[in-house]
Structure formats: structure tokens, C-alpha cells
Amino acid sequence: MIKAFTKTIQVQEDDLDNLNHVNNVRYLQWIQDIAKDHWKEKAPKAIFETSIWVVKSHFIEYKKAAFLNDFIEVKTYIEKTKGAISIRIVEMTDKTTNELILKSKTEWVLLDAITNRPIRVSEDIITIFK
Numbered sequence: 001m002i003k004a005f006t007k008t009i010q011v012q013e014d015d016l017d018n019l020n021h022v023n024n025v026r027y028l029q030w031i032q033d034i035a036k037d038h039w040k041e042k043a044p045k046a047i048f049e050t051s052i053w054v055v056k057s058h059f060i061e062y063k064k065a066a067f068l069n070d071f072i073e074v075k076t077y078i079e080k081t082k083g084a085i086s087i088r089i090v091e092m093t094d095k096t097t098n099e100l101i102l103k104s105k106t107e108w109v110l111l112d113a114i115t116n117r118p119i120r121v122s123e124d125i126i127t128i129f130k
Helices: 024-040 044-049 122-127
Strands: 005-010 051-063 071-082 084-093 098-111
Touching: 005 024, 005 051, 024 071, 024 084, 024 098, 044 051, 071 122
Parallel strands: none
Antiparallel strands: 005 071, 051 098, 071 084, 084 098
């Protein structure tokens, strides 16, 4: 079973666009933020200090708009890892209605923090996200 990491966000005024729903750029920021939060919480200090993640690609499918004061549950988990790449899924759901707002799939590449060159995702890292 894949362990998911979750947090809840309440939509604020500065999250909105000119149509008064959450701006697509804000969703992308939240996708990146939860990935970072998950990594910080789970990665041992030795791994955290010697490795960094960068985005290779994002795919986002929007299902429903979110509005001011909505509570959004943001959930993430690692779908697959191969070589230096991990596929991370993020799902955002309206906490009141339980309706899916969006689902994203991001390819993250693991880099050595000193050389900035891709490195294979080790079993130690894979294990902390299972």
C-alpha cells in the first residue's frame, strides 16, 4: 500500500484570479509545496542534505474550480520510481463535497546536491515513501 501525505489549505483572497476562483499558478505552487513538505518530513537528514529534486515535467488535469474560503485537501504519493526519476501524484479535493478539484502527475529528477547531476533513487529513499 502506498502511503499518502496530506494537508489542508483554505483558499485566501490572494489565491484567486480575475474570475474569482483559484489561479492555476497557485495550484502549481501547492503541487510543488506539498512535494517539498513530504520530502522534508520523510527524508533522513543525511539524504536530505546530499540530494535535491527538480521538476522534469508537470501534467495537471483540472476537474472543478475552488473559491474563496474553500477548504482543499491536498494529497500526494509516489506512484513509481525508476533510475533518477520519481512520478509523484497530487490530488486536490474539496473537503466539504469530497469532489476532485484536480489531479497532477509530476516527474521529479533526483540530483546530487554538490554536482547537480542526476543520481539513481536509492532503495533507502524508495523505502521511506512506501
